[in-house]
Amino acid sequence: MRKVRGLLALALGLALTFIPATSTRAGTASNQRYLVVFGGTYALDGTYALGGNYALNHEYALSLVEAAGGTVANDLSEQIGVMVVESDSAIFTELMSSYALVEAVGEDFGWKQFPTMQEALDSGQLTLVEPTSGSGGPEQTTDPLESLQWDMQQIRAPQAHDKQAGARSVDVGILDSGIDGRHPDFLLDTGGTNVDCARGRNSVSFLPSGPGAGTPDPCTDNQFHGTHVAGTVAAQANGAGIVGVAPNVTLVPVKTCDASGYCYASAVVDGITYSGDQQFDVINMSFFVDDNEFQESTEFKCRSDETQNAFRQAVERAIQYARSRGVTPVAALGNSDQDLAHPVDENGQPISNECEVVPAETKGVIGTASVGRQSEKARYSNYGTGVTDVTAPGGNGSTGDCRTTILSTLPGGAYGCIQGTSMASPHAAGVAALIVSQFGRLDADGDVKLSPTTVEQYLQSTAVDIGLEGYDECFGNGRIDALRAVNHDTAAVYDASAPFCPEYAE
Helix, strand or coil, X not given: CCCCCCCCCCCCCECCCCCCCCEEECCCCCCEEEEEEECEEECCXXXXXXXXXXXXXXXXXXXHHHHCCEEEEEEEHHHHCEEEEEECCXXXXXXXXXXCCEEEEEECEEEECCCCHHHHHHHCCCEEECCCCCCCCCCCCCCCCHHHCHHHHHCCHHHHHCCCCCCCCCEEEEEECCCCCCCHHHEECCCEECECCCCCEECCCCCCCCCCCCCCCCCCCCCCHHHHHHHHHHCCCCCCCCCCCCCCCEEEEEECECCCCEEEHHHHHXXXXXXXXXXXXXXXXXXXXXXXXXXXXXXXXXXXCHHHHHHHHHHHHHHHHHHHCCCEEEEXXXXXXXXXXXXXXXXXXXXXXXXXXXXXXXXXXXXXXXXXXCCCECCCCCECCCCXXXXXXXXXXXXXXXXXXXXXXXXXXXXXXXXXXXHHHHHHHHHHXXXXXXXXXXXXXXXXXXXXXXXXXXXXXXXXXXXXXXCECCCECCECCHHHHHHCCCCCCECXXXXXXXXXXX
């Protein structure tokens, strides 16, 4: 897909306005952490030939890091030509940047992406739901809360399940705060859990421990966001509570965020790269990669800024590597109600078109906008020509009222309703997983595989057209439809009942 340059700051995650825009440098009191991006070329197998020849230049690159006063904390140079380095030298950036083999150096950082569960409850934007509080009426099915899932009805997931409910060999990586792998809605008496804890990854493991670090186990969600996202993708049809878009696929937790809601740039790069290593079929990314507050920047990544450029290049390479390994990346577009094709700053001034947003605007990522129960554009959702690929239900209420927001799983066997483009993105990821399950082919290892290009084509071409006829800035190629996707029904369908986007009048 083609992405338009010059895009605005995103807040990918919950539509929670009370979260302060705080950030922190990643590293110990004496050490700072850096992303070091080396030059080179891509090999035919999708790996990165550091300096043109990995075998010849890897040891040389390590010697450069040592000479500049650094220690490698995470070596991703074979996959994407990036190393995460720790150093207490005040001139580390200057020294590393002087080497011809180095393309960019930037400080690592963490940013407050999600609220804690208590913060979300206190704000009223997360509402807990009892597992037995379904309607009990004629629409009641085997899972007691399924009748409250207006989002699944909107994309016709229950109808799709009659043909395809997902293949267990299809893996969906949840890059987030972890997944509560012991939640009842991920368990089956005869089939065990559909959360693969063994292949889970704690990408924040090499970060310094602190009060927000939480339990390193990827199948323990010390926050809540990852479990909510995971339930939307693949809560099982087991009579426990809800049913996800693709209930029979396998979920793999990849921790990129800690218990306090902080996410880390280096962890995101590691998580995406790991997804490529493991050859997941789909990954969901309901976050953004932010800059340090001291740089007076938030979500923008500009080529002209060497630090931002390092972040941007590292994620771009990780996405390219993951796609080359068969991964279809899906991301939320963000909650700033901005036209990302014509971004402006807080003073209403245009943002330079040499700046982009990571990862939603990264080439190769399926950008997902959010709609409400009537398929109206969610008031908070970002949009933009060349930016919005598809739309999906993410909720459009003012509180955690389940009638207008998204119900899903929470840690500890709980359920709750929240909204945001974070909630829209996993719907798209779930339909992508159904597409792989239905149309993928068995490889030599017995896994079902389908190229990311084919997956995104099937997802977009089977969407229901809403808003202006044809592709438009608010709804992209349309509202995802699970039933049309599993049937590969590409006949043009226009839903005239869906409200037009308010931005059309501007």
